Amino acid sequence: MKEIVVISGKGGTGKTSITASFAVLADRDVVIADCDVDAADMHILMQPENAKSEDFYSGELAVIDQDTCTQCGKCFDVCRFNAIDVNNGIHIVDELSCEGCGYCARVCPVEAITNVPLNVGKWHIANTRFNQPFVHAKLGIGADNSGKLVAQVKNVAKNIAEEYNRPYILVDGSPGVGCPVVSSLSGAHFVILVTEPTVSGLHDLKRVYELVSKFHIKAGCIINKADLNIEKTNEILNFLKEEDIIHLANLPYDEAFTAAMTECKTIVEFDDSIIKETLVQTWENIKQIVG
Amino acid sequence: MKVAIASGKGGTGKTTLSTNLASFLSENNKVVLTDLDVEEPNSGLFLKSELIHSEDKFKMIPEWNKTDCTLCGNCQKVCNYHAVIQLGDMIMVFPELCHSCFACSELCPTNSLPMIPQKMGELKHFKSKNLDFVESRIKIGEEQAVPLIKQTLDYIDENFDDKVIKIYDAPPGTSCPVIEATKDADFVILITEPTPFGLNDVILAIDTMKELKKEFGVVINRCGIGNDDIIKYCDKHNITIIAKIPNQRAIAELYSNGELLWDKIPEVKVELEKIAKYLTAFNINAKPTL
Numbered sequence: 001m002k003e004i005v006v007i008s009g010k011g012g013t014g015k016t017s018i019t020a021s022f023a024v025l026a027d028r029d030v031v032i033a034d035c036d037v038d039a040a041d042m043h044i045l046m047q048p049e050n051a052k053s054e055d056f057y058s059g060e061l062a063v064i065d066q067d068t069c070t071q072c073g074k075c076f077d078v079c080r081f082n083a084i085d086v087n088n089g090i091h092i093v094d095e096l097s098c099e100g101c102g103y104c105a106r107v108c109p110v111e112a113i114t115n116v117p118l119n120v121g122k123w124h125i126a127n128t129r130f131n132q133p134f135v136h137a138k139l140g141i142g143a144d145n146s147g148k149l150v151a152q153v154k155n156v157a158k159n160i161a162e163e164y165n166r167p168y169i170l171v172d173g174s175p176g177v178g179c180p181v182v183s184s185l186s187g188a189h190f191v192i193l194v195t196e197p198t199v200s201g202l203h204d205l206k207r208v209y210e211l212v213s214k215f216h217i218k219a220g221c222i223i224n225k226a227d228l229n230i231e232k233t234n235e236i237l238n239f240l241k242e243e244d245i246i247h248l249a250n251l252p253y254d255e256a257f258t259a260a261m262t263e264c265k266t267i268v269e270f271d272d273s274i275i276k277e278t279l280v281q282t283w284e285n286i287k288q289i290v291g
Numbered sequence: 292m293k294v295a296i297a298s299g300k301g302g303t304g305k306t307t308l309s310t311n312l313a314s315f316l317s318e319n320n321k322v323v324l325t326d327l328d329v330e331e332p333n334s335g336l337f338l339k340s341e342l343i344h345s346e347d348k349f350k351m352i353p354e355w356n357k358t359d360c361t362l363c364g365n366c367q368k369v370c371n372y373h374a375v376i377q378l379g380d381m382i383m384v385f386p387e388l389c390h391s392c393f394a395c396s397e398l399c400p401t402n403s404l405p406m407i408p409q410k411m412g413e414l415k416h417f418k419s420k421n422l423d424f425v426e427s428r429i430k431i432g433e434e435q436a437v438p439l440i441k442q443t444l445d446y447i448d449e450n451f452d453d454k455v456i457k458i459y460d461a462p463p464g465t466s467c468p469v470i471e472a473t474k475d476a477d478f479v480i481l482i483t484e485p486t487p488f489g490l491n492d493v494i495l496a497i498d499t500m501k502e503l504k505k506e507f508g509v510v511i512n513r514c515g516i517g518n519d520d521i522i523k524y525c526d527k528h529n530i531t532i533i534a535k536i537p538n539q540r541a542i543a544e545l546y547s548n549g550e551l552l553w554d555k556i557p558e559v560k561v562e563l564e565k566i567a568k569y570l571t572a573f574n575i576n577a578k579p580t581l
Contacts, residue, residue: 012302038464041488101392142470175301176330179434199549200333229547
């Protein structure tokens with residue numbers, strides 16, 4: 001069983017549309033994990049029917065029992081996150097600022113503070129309209145611990161892939177280079193980097209690849225909208241050569257991507273154009289590469 | 292006045308709007324633009340200005356000093372993040388798990404875990420005429436963006452008074468880095484595109500702003516592609532659409548080369564004027580002058 005992770009550094013490069021296309025092409029060989037738990041979109045194209053949903057608890061939140069509290073202010077003094085507000089002499093916890101370190105509860109002289117487990121989101125197992133297992137999640141507003149929710153989504157996907165003997169797990173990763181991306185990458189067999197020939201596309205590709213190279217994972221790159229700026233596309237190609245990243249494909253700047261999305265379809269179902277042909281060929285190549 | 296520019300989905304035009312709005316407003320106002328997308332800061336690619344200051348940014352991490360340590364195990368017990376572990380006669384610290392709460396350090400009976408600064412990123416301050424630009428970038432491998440965002444906001448507060456218009460380019464998403472980046476803003480502009488992904492993610496962003504009790508409005512980018520579901524949604528929920536930036540290949544091409552749009556594409560300038568005019572209606576210090 002091979003885990004293939006699609007990331008981009010920069011948002012809006014076509015990562016999710018391309019991942020969903022590969023998922024369609026992989027048909028029954030794949031378990032899909034949408035690890036963009038912050039702003040997940042793949043369900044719009046795959047239209048999954050939920051089979052099972054579960055709350056996800058991670059970390060803790062301080063709660064002050066006002067009947068016991070003597071308003072001594074020790075909690076306020078030790079909190080490094082400015083999460084204790086004082087309102088008319090009453091100490092209360094600012095839930096968005098509290099990081100659940102538990103320091104306040106440990107110094108409270110009258111044990112007025114308890115730490116309660118924090119519900120940070122929900123994860124779902126579902127079935128796509130192609131009858132594929134699809135694991136996705138939604139992080140609560142302003143929640144921390146997205147890395148742990150990503151790890152949970154990936155673990156569930158892995159278990160399903162093992163149980164049902166599916167050769168591939170396809171992971172739609174999150175943007176940036178922070179903790180959810182680190183979680184997305186851990187345990188991956190191959191990384192697909194989706195970029196675009198713009199100053200920011202190249203800049204973000206370089207930063208996210210710096211992270212990928214720390215994991216020593218083999219990587220390939222798809223340049224989307226490649227004809228938008230030939231000069232920048234060439235710069236990207238040079239970077240790929242220097243870093244020994246496999247150049248998987250160039251896709252043209254084509255509003256058919258948006259047109260397909262507007263009909264809630266993947267581009268490979270929508271269009272019989274060069275884009276479909278290229279993606280079919282690219283998926284075959286990826287299967288060869290990961291073995 | 293503090294204006295944050297955010298979006299649920301990445302790649303909808305946060306940086307395009309931030310840089311163009313900041314540059315446009317700086318024609319007649321003092322403006323500071325801050326790139327708070329510390330994981331992938333891009334605003335600087337579009338502004339030609341001179342570096343006037345840079346500094347390393349640190350987070351505080353405990354460091355084990357074994358001389359007086361009695362191996363009592365208290366540090367491991369009080370760390371809710373499993374960042375401090377006792378292994379036999381050793382105390383190990385995992386800096387990437389540490390949230391810098393200081394509990395292990397300050398509750399250690401022998402002061403054997405002093406807090407030591409560790410570099411987490413870099414802040415740079417650029418300037419050209421009326422426009423200051425500040426960005427921070429997090430070190431690759433560093434997982435927590437929030438502390439760096441906080442310190443960057445502190446730098447802005449220390450260096451710019453309330454007569455300066457402050458524009459913040461926020462990170463994508465709806466989780467803690469976005470909350471941190473929009474927390475102090477007087478107004479939040481949510482930028483989206485008229486596609487199903489754009490709609491799905493802007494609804495998440497709208498819910499986040501409502502939860503934070505923030506005043507906000509929507510700007511639609513790439514107007515003309517996709518469908519008009521976003522317009523219907525905003526109408527139905529009484530959400531102001533402040534401006535609509537058209538979809539043009541010429542805009543995508545200028546963007547790809549790191550160029551600003553407002554001085555080259557008249558339709559973009561018109562939309563920025565609408566935003567500026569909208570902002571002048573607020574009763575806050577340092578409103579834009581047109």
